[in-house]
Amino acid sequence: MTAPPTDKETPAPPPSQVLLSDAKGSTRRGDKIFSGLSKGSGITLLLIMAAIAAFLAYRASIAxxxxxxxxxxxxEWDANSIPPKFGIAVLAFGTVVSSVVAMVIAVPIAVGIALFITHYAPRRLAAPIAYVIDLLAAVPSIVYGxxxxxxxxxxxxxxxxxxxxxLGWTVVLSFDGTAPRSLMTAGILLAVMILPIITNVSREVFAQTPRLQEEAALALGATRWxxxxxxxxxxxxxxVISASMLGLGRALGETMAVATVLSPSALLSAEILQAGGGTFAQNIAASFGESGQFGRDALIASGLVLFVITLVVNGAARLIIARRKEYSGANA
Amino acid sequence: MAKRIDISGLTAYYGDFKAIEDISMAVEPRSVTAFIGPSGCGKSTFLRTINRMHEVIPGARVEGKVMLDDENLYGTGVDPVSVRRVVGMVFQRPNPFPTMSVYENVAAGLKLNGRYKKSELDDVVEKSLRGANLWNEVKDRLNRPGSGLSGGQQQRLCIARAIAVEPQVLLMDEPCSALDPISTLAIEDLIGDLKTRFTIVIVTHNMQQAARVSDRTAFFNLSAVGEPGRLIELDDTDKIFSNPSVQATEDYVSGRFG
Incomplete structure (x- = not known):
């Protein structure tokens, strides 16, 4: 029903003349300090970013x-030989392949787990599962490696x-029985590593589905699925797209775990079950220690490419999300 | 296609809390029955037992019988999903699916029930939107999101969505409480049209609305907070509002409490 009328209305306090005459709009000191601080933080961040970018670009250009x-x-990646000869073809291929493998495996499983936790599992089972998934995220990457x-x-x-x-006839999935320290194995390992983050974010989002929407579907005679x-x-x-991008970001940049399972080679091969290949981050980790100044500059150049790939992927994800914005649940 | 509802000895629980107790009533086909009563008296809970929506809340359960013609909705082996396909529901706040267009919203229930040809879907969508008095307002923007309509239009879209599957019964849980008076009038007119085809049960807090739209009115009350709600009186709407047989009903409809 309508709100019950309050017994006695509290009279509004009379407008204070003192307060009004003291007010100076936006020029109050607290406002000034806070606006200065936040503006300063923003500018500092931009400056640091610009400095890093300029430094990396400069060093990369030398190499x-x-x-x-x-x-x-x-x-090949022979940055320390004379004359230096290096390229990113194998690294870019390996990075993309291992990340794609990781996403293909992890995203459906993560979405499945998230749906199970939010919509299928009995409540006393859901909490422990969510907790174990959280634990997976806390394992250091060298342990995964x-x-x-x-x-x-x-x-x-x-x-x-x-x-x-x-499926050996597809070439992509052919295998000769040697230890598979391969891109596929790295991808599977990455899938395990990015599973928690994708699961957690998806779970949070699924749990926020408006109850009214779910009831609308139920009342039409919809099954749970x-x-x-x-x-x-x-x-x-x-x-889920944002969650996947977070996971992809980790997969693209993962260093120690990939460096531990992969046996690098300068071969660009479509046989992704076979040992060999490399990724940007793995190559930097493996080569940095034994590189001279020039070799390090070359590695920085490869790092910049990884940075660009990450930017492109994120931009693409934003485009996908923005395209159907008016249909999103946000204006429900 | 409208069916008679016969409810007997219905009690509903939320966990250990008994929300409504031992309610029995009959609802005639092609009529409008309004549920009125103070907040918390269990009229919405009771409404939701008629399409088995009550039990989707964890811990909620129902005892008793709801007969739709000759079939007990709570009989063993009855799938709640199929119950909800014959007993449609419109909610308190308009809830079109935000990710779907106007067209897809209306077709949503049909798509659950099976495969239809595009031309069949087109026909049903137009017929349902006309049935909900919405066709003229949305026919040029069937492919726009349903959530872009005004509140009153959204509620009529939800009614179109509910009647598109040709249910036997249409339940309405305070369908106008989030709407302005003009939209409310549009919905009330619509209810008058719909009752020629469906059995309608409507929960309302607005007694004038109950008097305007319904043929029969049921008054619910509870003896105290924490006690289960009960059906106090069910009679022709004219009688309930002019000369009810129970004192509590008269007190309520004349505004002496609640």
């Missing part, structure tokens, strides 16, 4: 000027041989 190979198409190298690599041989038997398809997934769509 690129003396490169005997083509930076984009050369397979060791687990990958000591457990995943030997145990994947059987699976890969099975894949080779039935249809409710999810009609309301939860469309509502969570942009959130």
């Amino acid at each position: 690129l000027a003396d490169n005997e190979g083509n930076f984009l198409t050369t397979f 060791l687990w990958g190298a000591l457990f995943l690599v030997p145990h994947l041989v059987g699976t890969y041989e099975w894949l080779d038997r039935y 249809e409710v999810i398809r009609m309301t939860v997934l469309p509502f969570g769509r942009s959130g």
Whole structure:
């Protein structure tokens, strides 16, 4: 019903003349200090970013000027030999392939876990599962790397041989039985590593689906899965994309774990089950220690490319989200 | 296609809390029955037991029988999903699916029920929107998001969505409480049209509305906070508002309490 009338209305305090005459609009001291501080923080951040970018670009340009190979198409990374000859073809390929493998595996599983936690699991089971997923995120990447190298690599041989038997003719999935310290293995390991972040963010978003929307679907005679398809997934769509981008960011830049399971080579091969390949971050970690000044500058150049790839991926994700903005749950 | 509802001995719980107790009533086909009563008396809860929406809340359960003609909705082996396909519902606040267009919103229920040809869908969408008195306002923007309509239009869109699947019964849970008087009038007119085709049950806090739209009125009350709500009286609307047989009903409709 309508709100019950209050017994006695509290009279509004009379406007204070003292307060009014003291007011100086936006020129109050607290306002000034705070606006100065926040403006200063913003400018500082931009300056630091600009300084880093300028430094990296400068160092990279030194290396690129003396490169005997083509930076984009050369397979080898011989930045310390004379004359230096290095290119990112293998690294870019390896980075993209291992990240794509990771996303293809992790995103559906993460969305599935998130839906299970929010819409299927009984409440006393949902909380422990969410907690275990959180724990996965806290494991240091070197531990994942060791687990990958000591457990995943030997145990994947059987699976890969099975894949080779039935899908070997595709070349991509052919396998000769040697230790699979390969891009595929790195991708699987990365999938495990990015699973928690994608699951957590997706879970948060799914849990915020308006109850009224879900009831609308239920009242039309939707089954639980249809409710999810009609309301939860469309509502969570942009959130899942953001979550995947967070995961992808980690996969693209992951260093120690990939460096531990991958046996690098300067071969660009479509056989992603076979040992070999490399990624930007793995190559930097593996080569930095033994590089001279020039070699390090060359590595910085490769790091810049990784940075650009990450920017492009993020931009693309934003475009996807913005395209259907008016249909998003935000204006529900 | 409108069916008679016969409810007997219905009690509903939220966990251990008994929200409504031992309610029995009959609702005639092609009529409008209004539920009135003070807040918390369980009229919305009762409404939601008729399409088995009550039990989607964790811990909620129902005892008793709801007969739709000859079929007990709470019988063993009855799937709540199929119950909701024959008993449609319109909610307190308009809730079109925000990710769907006007057209997709109306077609949503049909798509759940099976495959239809585009031309069949077109026909049903137009018929339902006309049935909800919305066609003329949206026919040029069927592919725009449903959430871009005004509140009153959104509520009529939700009614179109509910009637598109040709339910036997249409439940309305305070369908006008979030709307302005003009939109409310539009919905009330619509209810008058719809009752020629459907059995309608409407919960309302607005007694004038109950008097305007309904043929029969049920008054619910609870003896104290924390006690379950009960059906006090069900009679022809004229009688409830002019000469009710229970004193509590008269006190309520004449504004002496609540």
